[in-house]
Amino acid sequence: MSEAAQEIDKLMGLHPKGFDLSLDRITRLLDVLGNPHRKLPPVIHVAGTNGKGSVTAFCRALLEAGGYSAHVHTSPHLVNWHERYRIGVKGGRGQLVDDAVFAGAVRRVADANAGQHITVFEILTAVTFILFSEHPADAAIIEVGLGGRFDATNVISNPAVSVIMPISLDHQPYLGDRVELIAAEKAGIMKPGFPVVIGHQEYDAALDVLMSTAERLHCPSAVFGQDFMAHEEYGRLVYQDEFGLADLPLPRLPGRHQYANAAAAIRAVKAAGFTVTETMMEKAMSSVEWPGRLQRLSEGRLLPHAPAGAEIWIDGGHNPGAGEVIAEAMATFEERQSRPLFLIIGMINTKDPVGYFKAFAGLVEKVFCVPIRGSEAMVDPVILSNAAYDAGLVAEPMSTVGDALEAIKAVADPEALPPRILVGGSLYLVGDVLADNGTPPK
Numbered sequence: 001m002s003e004a005a006q007e008i009d010k011l012m013g014l015h016p017k018g019f020d021l022s023l024d025r026i027t028r029l030l031d032v033l034g035n036p037h038r039k040l041p042p043v044i045h046v047a048g049t050n051g052k053g054s055v056t057a058f059c060r061a062l063l064e065a066g067g068y069s070a071h072v073h074t075s076p077h078l079v080n081w082h083e084r085y086r087i088g089v090k091g092g093r094g095q096l097v098d099d100a101v102f103a104g105a106v107r108r109v110a111d112a113n114a115g116q117h118i119t120v121f122e123i124l125t126a127v128t129f130i131l132f133s134e135h136p137a138d139a140a141i142i143e144v145g146l147g148g149r150f151d152a153t154n155v156i157s158n159p160a161v162s163v164i165m166p167i168s169l170d171h172q173p174y175l176g177d178r179v180e181l182i183a184a185e186k187a188g189i190m191k192p193g194f195p196v197v198i199g200h201q202e203y204d205a206a207l208d209v210l211m212s213t214a215e216r217l218h219c220p221s222a223v224f225g226q227d228f229m230a231h232e233e234y235g236r237l238v239y240q241d242e243f244g245l246a247d248l249p250l251p252r253l254p255g256r257h258q259y260a261n262a263a264a265a266i267r268a269v270k271a272a273g274f275t276v277t278e279t280m281m282e283k284a285m286s287s288v289e290w291p292g293r294l295q296r297l298s299e300g301r302l303l304p305h306a307p308a309g310a311e312i313w314i315d316g317g318h319n320p321g322a323g324e325v326i327a328e329a330m331a332t333f334e335e336r337q338s339r340p341l342f343l344i345i346g347m348i349n350t351k352d353p354v355g356y357f358k359a360f361a362g363l364v365e366k367v368f369c370v371p372i373r374g375s376e377a378m379v380d381p382v383i384l385s386n387a388a389y390d391a392g393l394v395a396e397p398m399s400t401v402g403d404a405l406e407a408i409k410a411v412a413d414p415e416a417l418p419p420r421i422l423v424g425g426s427l428y429l430v431g432d433v434l435a436d437n438g439t440p441p442k
Contacts, residue, residue, distance in 0.1 A: 002080070002081075002082075002099045002103075003099055003100060003103040004081055004082055004099050004100075004102040004103040004106060005080070005081055006103075007103050007106040007107055007110070008081055008106060008120070008124075010110075011106070011110060011120050011123055012120055022150055023150060023152070023154060023155060025116070025117065025118045025119070025122055026118075026122045026125060026126065026152045026155060027155060028116075029109070029112060029113050029116075029118065029122065029123075029126050030126060030129065030155060032112045032113075033108075033109065033112050033126060033129075033130065036126075036129040036130050036132075036133035036134075037129040037133070037155050037156060038157075039133040040129065040132050040133055040140050040156075041071070041132070041136070041137045041138055041139050041140050042138070042139050042140070042160035042272055042273065043139075043140050043141075043142055043156050043158075043159045043160055044059055044139060044140070044141045044142070044159070044160060044161055044163060044268055044269070044272050045142050045144070045153065045156055045159040045161070045162045045163065045189050046059075046141065046142065046143045046144060046163045046165065047144040047147075047148040047151075047162070047163070047164050047165070047186045047189045048144075048163075048164055048165025048166055048167060048186060048199065049165070049166060049167045049168045049182065049186075049319065049321060050165065050166045050168065050317065050319070050321050050322050050325070051165035051166050051199060051200075051257070051260075051261045051264075052074075052143050052144065052165050053074055053143065053290055053293060054253060054258060054261040054290055054293060055163060055165055055199065055261050055264050055265045055268070056072060056074055056141050056143050056290075057253070057288050057289060057290035058251075058261060058262050058264075058265030058266070058284060058288055059141050059265045059268060059269055060072050060086070060094065060141055060288075061265075061283075061284035061285075061287050061288035061289075062265060062266065062269045062274075062276060062280055062281065062284040063138065063139055063141075063269060063274065064092070064093060064094065064284075064287075065279075065280040065281075065283035065284045065287065066274065066275070066276070066277070066280045067090075067091050068088075068090075068138040068139060068274065069088030069089055069090045069091070069092075069094070069136075069137040069138050069139075070086075070088045070094060070137060070138065070139045070140070070141055071085075071086065071087055071088045071094070071131070071132045071135065071137045071139070071140040071141065072085075072086040072088075072094060072140075072141045073085060073086075073128045073132070073140070073141070073142045073143055073153075074143045075121070075124075075143060075145050076427055076428075077431070078291060078292050078316075078427060078430055078431035078434055078440070078441055079431050079434050079435045079440035079441065080440060080441075081102070081124075082096050082097050082098075082099060082102050083096060083440075083441050084124065084128075085097040085102065085127070085128065085131055087131065087135050087137075088135070088137035088138065088139070088140075090137075090138075096441075096442065097131060101131070102127070102131070105127045105130045105131055106123070106124075106127055108130065109123050109126045109127050109130060110123060112126075119152075121145055121152060122152045125145070125152035125153055126152075128142065128153070138274075139160070139272065139274070142156065144186075144189060147182075147185040147186065147188070148185050148186040148187065148188040148189040149184075149185050149186075149187075149188025149189070150185075150188070151188075151189075153189075154188060154189055156189075156191075157191060158191065158194065159189070159191060159194050160194075160195070160271075160272035160273060161194070161195045161196065161197055161268050161271040161272040162189045162190050162191065162194065162195070162196045162197070162219075163196075163197045163199065163264060163268045164183075164186050164187065164189070164190075164196065164197070164198050164199060164210055165199040165261070165264065166199055166200055166201060166202060166260075166321065167179055167182055167183050167186055167201060167203065167206040167210075168182075168202065168203070168206075168319060168320065168321030178205070179203045179205050179206045180205040180206060180208070180209050182206070183203075183205070183206035183207075183209035183210055184209050184213070186210070187209060187210050187213040187214075190213055190214060190217050190219050191217070191219070192217045192218060192219070193217070193218055193219065194219060195219060195220045195221070195222075195271040195272070196210075196214045196219040196220070196221045196222070196271075197221070197222050197264055197267050197268040197271055198210050198211070198214070198221060198222070198223045198224060199224050199260060199261065199263075199264035200224045200225065200257075200260035200264070201224070202321070207223075211223065220271075222241070222267050222271060224260055224263060224264060224267075227241060227242060227267070228240065228241035228242075228263055228264075228266070228267040229241075229263060230259045230260060230262060230263035231259060232250065232256070232259060235250065236248060236249065236250065237249065237250050237251065237259055237262065237285065239262070239263055239266055239281065241266075241267055241270070243270065246266075246278045246281050248278075248281050248282055248285050249282060249285045249286055250285065251285045251288060252285065252286055252287065252288050252289070253288055253289075253290055253293070253294065254294045254329055254333075255294055255325060255326070255328065255329035255332070256325075256328060256329070256332065257325040257328070257329070262284075262285065262288075265284075266281060291434070291441035292314060292315070292316045292427060292430040292431070292434065292441070293315055293316060293317070294313055294314075294315050294326070294329055295313065295314050295315070296311065296312065296313050297312040297313070297314060297433075297437060297439070299439065300437035300438050300439045301436065301437050301438050302401065302402060302405065302433065302436060302437045303437075305402045305405035305406050305409070306405040306408065306409060306421060307408060307409045307412040307418045307419060308418060309417075309418035310408070310412075310418040310419050310420070310421055311333075311339065311418070311419075311420040311421065312405075312421045312423065313420070313421065313422050313423070313424075314422075314423045314424060314430045314433055314434070315422065315423075315424040315430070316424060316426060316427030316429075316430040317424060317425075318347060318348075318351050318356065318424075318425055318426050318427065319351060319352060319355070319356065320352055320355030320356055320358070320359065322356070323355065323356035323357070323358070323359035323360065324359045326359070326422070326424065327359040327360045327363060330360070330363055330420070330422060331363060333420060334363070334420075337417070338417070339416075339417045339418065339419055339420040340365045340412070340413070340416065340417075340419040340420065341360075341363055341364050341365060341419065341420045341421075341422065342364065342365055342366055342367070342368065342408050342419055342420070342421050342422070343360065343364055343366075343367040343368065343393075343421075343422050343423075343424075344367075344368045344369075344370060344398075344401055344404040344405070344421065344422070344423040344424075345357075345367055345368070345369055345370070345384065345388070345423075345424060345425035345429075346369065346370045346371060346372040346378065346379075346381075346384070346425050346426050346428075346429035346432075347372075347378070347379045347384060347425040347426050347429075348372065348375060348377040348378055348379065348426055348428065349377050349378070349379050350377065351379075351425075351426075353379065353384055353387035353388070353391075353425075354387045354390050354391050356425065357387060357388045357390075357391035357392075357393055358391045358392070360391075360393065361391065361392045361393065364393055364394075365394075365419075366393075366394045366395065366396065366411075367385070367388045367393050367394065367395040367396070368395070368396055368397075368398045368404035368407060368408070369381040369382075369384035369385045369388065369395055369396070369397050369398065370397075370398050370399070370400060370401055370403075370404055370429070371399070371400075372426055372428045372429050372432060373432045375428050378428075380397075381397035381398060381399075382397045384397070385397045401423060401429075401432070401433055401436065402436070405421070408421060
């Protein structure tokens with residue numbers, strides 16, 4: 001176990017797990033630490049139900065393509081805690097924080113907290129501000145953990161730009177059971193007079209809330225589909241905003257939903273005050289990376305368990321909205337090359353499994369449901385299989401991802417193309433897969 005992981009294990013034993021949405025504790029702690037959140041480079045603050053990680057990855061790729069250094073905070077991690085913190089490097093690719101540096105920051109924050117009531121996420125958010133304030137950079141891209149209004153990252157009072165990505169139902173016990181209520185929580189990261197970029201919104205009710213909030217706060221706003229847009233044309237990505245039009249390569253990240261995510265990032269980086277050239281955009285589309293989101297496994301320890309030649313994709317999307325865009329991507333793959341599709345799915349009990357599975361109706365041969373290692377909140381594979389059945393899919397519980405791959409190997413038609421396999425339903429399961437496969441994010 002790494003030094004940083006040992007420090008966080010101590011915190012997990014001392015402080016509550018889960019969420020306790022409030023800004024009082026983090027504000028008190030940051031004051032003791034000298035308010036490092038007020039000493040950051042220009043902040044791109046990102047909220048939303050889906051697409052937060054992707055737009056963060058595109059923003060980073062754009063900035064690095066222009067020679068800028070960009071710190072990046074995301075959550076949760078997949079395999080190792082330090083994946084949440086990428087330290088910007090001038091003129092180069094940002095690097096995950098060094099383990100010893102991370103461990104030292106965790107100890108400093110924990111000592112400053114002096115045993116007072118706080119959540120682990122709040123301590124880790126304070127670590128974000130410590131790390132990003134003490135390492136010079138041109139920008140800091142900071143992803144919201146949950147919601148927005150009371151998320152620990154929302155102590156940022158002067159963002160260079162706030163970005164709100166697609167909103168759908170998720171975390172209803174904390175954020176509300178209607179998209180307009182969730183949108184109001186996400187809109188809480190907007191600050192009076194500071195720019196806002198609103199990504200593609202499927203629900204008019206969510207868009208109305210976001211636009212009315214931006215208007216009320218006098219935030220200069222740019223809205224996908226109105227002020228900027230992107231679409232595929234002749235195998236290229238066409239991006240357009242009030243500054244002009246760019247003819248770009250399709251994003252390296254697969255799926256049509258990434259066109260809108262890329263567009264939101266381009267517009268956000270511009271709104272943050274950075275010059276974005278067509279050369280930067282071209283380089284970013286080709287270099288962007290985001291582990292665990294429609295990532296293809298091409299090597300590793302798990303592949304021998306699958307049928308030879310099988311396509312294995314992993315994706316941590318876990319709510320109905322994510323299910324829809326992932327299913328659309330699988331349908332697009334099917335149009336290009338027809339292969340039998342199997343799912344290997346694990347989920348936690350705060351999600352809507354039936355809503356997720358419904359998106360795959362008519363696409364899937366069979367679903368294999370698996371446990372998530374080390375998660376007290378995992379859904380039992382038998383119960384998850386019943387949810388898949390309720391959504392109209394054939395499903396079977398399995399003990400491990402490896403066993404599920406072996407089961408697919410046993411039923412694969414040797415006369416057909418090798419199958420396409422999607423492993424997902426939870427970022428925690430994707431983390432388990434990357435660890436077992438020996439291919440953690442770098």
